[in-house]
Amino acid sequence: MDYKKIDGGICAAKGFRASGTYCGIKKSADDTPETKHKNDVCLLVSDGLCNTAAVYTQNKVKGAPLLVTKANLEESGGKAIAVIANSKNANTCNADGVEKAERMCELVADELLIEKEHVLVASTGVIGQVLPIEPIEKAVPTLVKELSYTGNREAATAIMTTDTVKKEYAVEFELDGKTCRIGGMAKGSGMIHPNMATTLNFITTDCAVSAKLLQRALSDVVKVTYNCLSIDGDTSTNDMVILMSNGLAENAEIEHFGDEYKVFKDALYEVMKELTKMLAKDGEGATKLIECRCEGAPNTDTAIAVAKSVICSNLFKCAVFGEDANWGRILCAIGYADADIDIEKVDVELESEYGKILVCEYGAGVDFSEDEAAEILKSDEIIVNVSLYDGYCKATAWGCDLTYDYVKINGDYRT
Amino acid sequence: MDYKKIDGGICAAKGFRASGTYCGIKKSADDTPETKHKNDVCLLVSDGLCNTAAVYTQNKVKGAPLLVTKANLEESGGKAIAVIANSKNANTCNADGVEKAERMCELVADELLIEKEHVLVASTGVIGQVLPIEPIEKAVPTLVKELSYTGNREAATAIMTTDTVKKEYAVEFELDGKTCRIGGMAKGSGMIHPNMATTLNFITTDCAVSAKLLQRALSDVVKVTYNCLSIDGDTSTNDMVILMSNGLAENAEIEHFGDEYKVFKDALYEVMKELTKMLAKDGEGATKLIECRCEGAPNTDTAIAVAKSVICSNLFKCAVFGEDANWGRILCAIGYADADIDIEKVDVELESEYGKILVCEYGAGVDFSEDEAAEILKSDEIIVNVSLYDGYCKATAWGCDLTYDYVKINGDYRT
Numbered sequence: 001m002d003y004k005k006i007d008g009g010i011c012a013a014k015g016f017r018a019s020g021t022y023c024g025i026k027k028s029a030d031d032t033p034e035t036k037h038k039n040d041v042c043l044l045v046s047d048g049l050c051n052t053a054a055v056y057t058q059n060k061v062k063g064a065p066l067l068v069t070k071a072n073l074e075e076s077g078g079k080a081i082a083v084i085a086n087s088k089n090a091n092t093c094n095a096d097g098v099e100k101a102e103r104m105c106e107l108v109a110d111e112l113l114i115e116k117e118h119v120l121v122a123s124t125g126v127i128g129q130v131l132p133i134e135p136i137e138k139a140v141p142t143l144v145k146e147l148s149y150t151g152n153r154e155a156a157t158a159i160m161t162t163d164t165v166k167k168e169y170a171v172e173f174e175l176d177g178k179t180c181r182i183g184g185m186a187k188g189s190g191m192i193h194p195n196m197a198t199t200l201n202f203i204t205t206d207c208a209v210s211a212k213l214l215q216r217a218l219s220d221v222v223k224v225t226y227n228c229l230s231i232d233g234d235t236s237t238n239d240m241v242i243l244m245s246n247g248l249a250e251n252a253e254i255e256h257f258g259d260e261y262k263v264f265k266d267a268l269y270e271v272m273k274e275l276t277k278m279l280a281k282d283g284e285g286a287t288k289l290i291e292c293r294c295e296g297a298p299n300t301d302t303a304i305a306v307a308k309s310v311i312c313s314n315l316f317k318c319a320v321f322g323e324d325a326n327w328g329r330i331l332c333a334i335g336y337a338d339a340d341i342d343i344e345k346v347d348v349e350l351e352s353e354y355g356k357i358l359v360c361e362y363g364a365g366v367d368f369s370e371d372e373a374a375e376i377l378k379s380d381e382i383i384v385n386v387s388l389y390d391g392y393c394k395a396t397a398w399g400c401d402l403t404y405d406y407v408k409i410n411g412d413y414r415t
Numbered sequence: 416m417d418y419k420k421i422d423g424g425i426c427a428a429k430g431f432r433a434s435g436t437y438c439g440i441k442k443s444a445d446d447t448p449e450t451k452h453k454n455d456v457c458l459l460v461s462d463g464l465c466n467t468a469a470v471y472t473q474n475k476v477k478g479a480p481l482l483v484t485k486a487n488l489e490e491s492g493g494k495a496i497a498v499i500a501n502s503k504n505a506n507t508c509n510a511d512g513v514e515k516a517e518r519m520c521e522l523v524a525d526e527l528l529i530e531k532e533h534v535l536v537a538s539t540g541v542i543g544q545v546l547p548i549e550p551i552e553k554a555v556p557t558l559v560k561e562l563s564y565t566g567n568r569e570a571a572t573a574i575m576t577t578d579t580v581k582k583e584y585a586v587e588f589e590l591d592g593k594t595c596r597i598g599g600m601a602k603g604s605g606m607i608h609p610n611m612a613t614t615l616n617f618i619t620t621d622c623a624v625s626a627k628l629l630q631r632a633l634s635d636v637v638k639v640t641y642n643c644l645s646i647d648g649d650t651s652t653n654d655m656v657i658l659m660s661n662g663l664a665e666n667a668e669i670e671h672f673g674d675e676y677k678v679f680k681d682a683l684y685e686v687m688k689e690l691t692k693m694l695a696k697d698g699e700g701a702t703k704l705i706e707c708r709c710e711g712a713p714n715t716d717t718a719i720a721v722a723k724s725v726i727c728s729n730l731f732k733c734a735v736f737g738e739d740a741n742w743g744r745i746l747c748a749i750g751y752a753d754a755d756i757d758i759e760k761v762d763v764e765l766e767s768e769y770g771k772i773l774v775c776e777y778g779a780g781v782d783f784s785e786d787e788a789a790e791i792l793k794s795d796e797i798i799v800n801v802s803l804y805d806g807y808c809k810a811t812a813w814g815c816d817l818t819y820d821y822v823k824i825n826g827d828y829r830t
Contacts, residue, residue, distance in 0.1 A: 058751070059747065059750040059751045060749075060750040060751070060752075060756060060758050061746050061747055061749065061750030061751075061758050061778070062750075090743070092743070093743055093746050093775070093778060093779050093780055094779055094780065095779045126741075126743060127743025127744070127746065127747060128742060128743035128746065128775070128779070128780040129743075129780070130780075190730065191730055191744075191747065193751075232729040232730060233648065233727070233728075233729055234728055234729060234730045234744070234747060234748070234751075235747075235750075235751040236747065237746070237747050237750055312648070313648075313649055314647040314648055314649060314729070314821075314825070315605065315606055315647060315649045315825055318821070318822050318824075318825030318826050319825065319826065321822065321826050322825070322826025322827040324826065324827050326541075327543060328505070328507070328508055328541060328542025328543035328544075329542070329606075329649070331476050331508050331542065331543065331652075332474065332476055332542060332606065332649060332650075332651065332652050333649070334475075334476065335474040335475040335476030335477075335650075335652055336473070336474045336475070336476075336608075336649075336650040337475075341475060343475050343476050360508070360543070363476070363508060364508050364509060364510045364543070365508055365509065365543040365544070365545075402822055402825075403822055404819045404822050404823070406729075406733070406822075407733050407736065407817055407818055407819050407821075407822060408819070409733075410729070410730055410733030410734065410737070410817075411733050411734065411736045411737025411739065412737040412739050
């Protein structure tokens, strides 16, 4: 099956409009030069009622918007029409958080003349600062007025925090003789170590899929994409992925496992994997994307545990930043992965566009050319291949290097 | 019970001699200016046979010296006389690692005319580089010749890698009408996230304790000291704590739980806690010690999980470096701790020698003075008090801030 990459992000699928604007959630005096002119609130609206799946952070501290989104989806039986999201303030750990998040849904519902429970809400930014509602009250009429089938860029920039680039991806595929599309946008740069969810991600499709299978596909694909991503080991309080299907592609609704479901799920994987890589590459302060591919595992969970352990190691991340082929740190990280492995079988290779080199065989070092390894590590996309020789399962995890700029960005994030 | 702090480190207890020297394990061309004139190998010898307890890393990649030490202690029934240790090379992930580690024990045994299984061995440094044995062969006669009851400083500097200060601590206490002493030395600065063990730590005592209770005390105290320490989340392959008791204080051997055992265990806690704090404070690139005290927990494991989660958070570590009272990151870290907690009961305070301030109550932010908080965070020892209001258990964990220098040190460690 071919998935054609297309433009349009969350507006790529038929019948999805979006808009974004700057409303001044942070007082301009507090704004850093980078964020001053960036949108801070956005709206996504479907032309038809959507089957909607969602996954949320496993952090026990949950952002108020997440609680309200969850409650609304429960009340509506998994149906939604609109999503409002803001950056610069997470609306988390505030006594009036739920009240403010509900108010955001109400504002959108009133303006669009739809039910409040069909509006979902998400926030990202600083934790524990009271969210000013006035700027959002003023912004909602503008957001509704400016809704557009090409508004994806305005929306994608509105959810950025320390992100340096907006993250959008979309694909097109054939199903049932109809052209279907899946597109998404994501934000995130720090506090990223998703656990059954990730930082804000919104995915839209016009492909008709039953609510049950939509949730199943989302949960399955999250496990091998966003949940295999780590920037800094910190699981956010506001992680959320929302997947909305309005069925406007007019394919026969996918209600059973089978070929059609597989086509849809693979397309969803494509979009979520690409967004995951964009998130990793734009990790706070990052100069290099690190991809660890673990193969030869007895099961997928083992492969995930090993791959994630490698891309999470602060020490290895620093070595990648320094372009130092310090493979001992890879072995060390494999060794403390929460998985049952026989270290004496393990091979490790370093790879990039500049070549590939074996650095460890049977769990011990091999004589390799440091010059050649240094050349490979010059790339801004580094691949670590780990072979366990203990089965046929595999998984990939994505992360980034740890740099001076990560420390700089996070040494003084709030001011 | 009073524990008097005394000098002498591993030589504080009666009948322990030590020595250290520079033998050139790394070719001098490779040596950085900092390490060039530092000792790189040391020897510790007891005047009498010691009951010896040990704990080892839970990393599945285990250094060869650790395997040999474990085998020797099994063969000798938990008795030892001497320990040889080197820095600059971990002798881990090398095909000839065990052979080299055994050779180190043999060299010492031959020179001291003792059994090989009474010699323990430890190594620390780069993983995956073949250990040159010749420099050690040459050094052993010197080490034996220079053994001294005041040789603790020479030994403590020989195990340093990226450490900026040597770590020694010792206490004296009365037991059974006799004066007993416990002293220790530790190394470690990076790759520190101990799990049932920690980076190299050697503790000696002249207090007579049965082998069984010695191991029990060590395992119990490790859990609430070294295992509550994290510099960077990376569990080392060569972690090891060795506790040797030669009984030369001539107290009646402690063979049962009771008052004497408690006195000994508390003294051991004192030494290991102080060494733990030294390790945290000298974390790679660190400018500040972070201590998280969790109280009001339903059990000790919950308190440990919460306290460790806070001191492990890269984001909070960066905030401490930037002296930013970003308490939302503390709440976030508590939220993803592997423990069952009710976040709506949680209070958080920041404390230092400059004062104390409540920043979060019932899981939500309180209105506090940012100026006052900034003043408190200027200290180089920051305490985070977390109250769970869900029981009477407590625990403390130690870590350090994450700084530019951590990245610098680890971007190019091998050269």
